[in-house]
Amino acid sequence: MTSPLFKILRQLDEAKIHYFIERHQPDTVNITATVVGQRIEITVFEDDRVWISRFIGHEGIKDEDALHKIIEQTRLDNELTEQARDKT
DSSP states (O other): OHHHHHHHHHHHHTTTTTTEEEETTTEEEEEEETTTTTEEEEETTTSSSSEEEEOOOOOOOOOHHHHHHHHHHHHHHHHHHHHHHHHH
């Protein structure tokens, strides 16, 4: 019996879908696959459970200013989250 991890990797390879593999916890393997307009995060657990998160967006090209806006908005969001946490 083939594990879900190797089944998923084989499917991605056969479809020629770019992916990378990471480990953040001792009981999981994370696969991040990218296709046009999507990022797919796949978590395979030691007990063979599989979780999928799918992020859909457009592939429009932005200039460097867009990156600065994203970073600034994220920084502000993080500050607000920390302030809310400090109040509790």
